[in-house]
Amino acid sequence: MTLRTFTFGMIASFGSAWLFAVVLPFFKTRDVKPVYFADGIDEKTGVYFPKRTGQVANGAKVYAQNGCYVCHTQVVRPTYAGNDFHRDGWAGFKADPDRGDTRRESNVFDYQGEDFAQIGVMRIGPDLSNVGSRYEKTALALNELNKTKLGDAWNDSMKTSPEALLFEHLYNPRTKPSMRWSTCPSVRFLFNEPAREGLAPSPKPEAKALVGYLLSMKKNDTVPASMNYAPPKPAAQ
């Protein structure tokens, strides 16, 4: 092979992939176009406004710096690419008391407010793209349970919140006997140690940001049908 053929071949082979698989798609997808609800198909009309609240940018930083992406993913793949849809609470809920089947796969707007989508490396822990909704649901269920258990002794100050549950998890994922198997690392260095025995450790700003970020990951809003490739819903049972 001569140098000319070699050089030309190198530039052509690498350059074309570089251009068409990396650079062009990167710039083409830079501005996300708004998506509209379609008349007649969707219940709503107009443009779809994704809503994501909380300390997304700060929390994403804490998430990145502590390597949570090594074991956690943040993507719900459509059914052609995996079974994420069928794990309850990952894609939404199969039977939400108010809205029925809310499941959907990830869309571009889910990563709003982040510089880098933490798709994740491995899935040792569960997918986190709907972890906010899951914790809200758990907190609600826990409150209901305690209310019925305690009866008159219950008062509203005993209510737990999704934040409190997440702080508990982050401080030590293995507190509950049923979770002894958890391999999620503790990030208790993001907390100030409790002043006295029996008090809960108080979260540092980083822990608060992280929890805000985790709670912002929800798949609980209605998206236009054009963005939802969910399998056709079974007829009402």
Add this chain to the structure above:
Amino acid sequence: MSQETKQSAEQDAILRTAIDRSLRHPVMFFFTSGAAWLAVSLLLGIIATAKMVSPEFLDGCPLMTQGRVFAAHISTLVYGWGCQAAFGVLIWLIARLTRQENRASGIILAAGHAWNFLIAVGTFSILAGYGTGVPWMEFPTMIWPALLAAYALIAIWTMIQFRVRTPGEVFVSQWFAVGALVWFPWIVATAFLLVFCVGGNPLMSAGVAAWFRSGITYLFFLPTAAAAAYYLAPKISGRPVHSYSLSLIGFWVLAVVGPWAGMQKLTGAPIPFFLPYMGAAAAVLIGIPTIAIAVSTLRTMASEPGKFATSPSLRFTAAGVVCMLVLGISSTLTNLPNSTLPLTQFSITHYGMDILAIYGCFSFVMFGAIYFIVPRITRREWLSKRFIKMHFLFSMYGVIAVAVLSVLGGVLHGQGQEDFKFTWDSAVARAYPYQMATLIAWCFVLFSNVFFFAHLLLMWMRLGRRSSHPTLLGHAHLDSPHGPEGDIDNAGPGSVIAH
């Protein structure tokens, strides 16, 4: 031998010695500091895997958080060991193949120090919690342009040498070496600019990062290993490269297919639909070049089967090439969309493939090259064949365990992830035995590399044997294991004439 050929052989030997001497310090520096980083990386890998198995181990210590340790482990493996070993081998190879002394060894040595300093700062930053959170690019943002600048200083002279060499054919080994030298900065600069400088869609940034990981693996580590194997196989066996056309296929299929791979890791994520599919197709096709390269280098080595028993370089290189074959075939088998890809996309196969590529395929060939190069540049022979044997055996057991168990175990782990009828803890439990095996295997590998590092350090201190009989693994052998180039002329240039 006629008078004339004898003279030119003598001149040849003098030239080789001059080239080797010109590169002694930078190349030894890259190898020794690379080996030190390898030991650091293995230690971090042991901690990270131990924490996967038993999360209470060093729990709650910020520096030792699972995610940070894992990131530091991979970063030191890739940039501390992998890149430095590759630089050392590539600059030596090109100098030898273009038959020119390297006149920039001072600059290269200085840039090598800068490189090490940057890796150290980057690794501490990751552990201290300043990582970027981009897989394989966790070093803080400012580190990257500095690393690229250091790379430019390391590689520029080698590129000039290639450019001004005596015109003629470009040899097989050179294609791969120059390919690696050109692709590396192109990939790093692209990923750095797109991910950290130009704000883009967060998903495409993740896509570019996935492409980067695959690019470094298949377009830097793999061709570097191929370049060394294509150099060592004919050198040691004394036979020409087995099949030129097969090598040609190997190179060009790699060049055409390699750059498309990577984004299959984002299958199902909301990015343009064709990207993950192109990535998966390319990852499947990676099998072809690895088979072509492996067949032609192994056939070359096998033409002198007796050398396997004696030459440490050949043994390591052959083992690395076999790993390359396994890597390529695994890439084909684990990236089939709609069948195995959903199982391996997020399972521990991911880690297994990385280790198979970096420690299995790449590092083994680099060890082979190092066992070949170091006696030539230090003009001393390796001290102990027992050290070399220990290094080989424990590394081999270790890498077979890590790679094979993680790649295959990862498929079972993936099945657990996909089987939604069972709760998540059953998927976690499925990964457990393989993580346990990985932990034990890493301990083996670390143990083996203690020997390697100690040996290399002694050689760098020029405490090697002053002998013109190379260190062989078998019993005394009259043939030279180094092929026609002959024994190393430790008594001075030209004292032993090539036979």
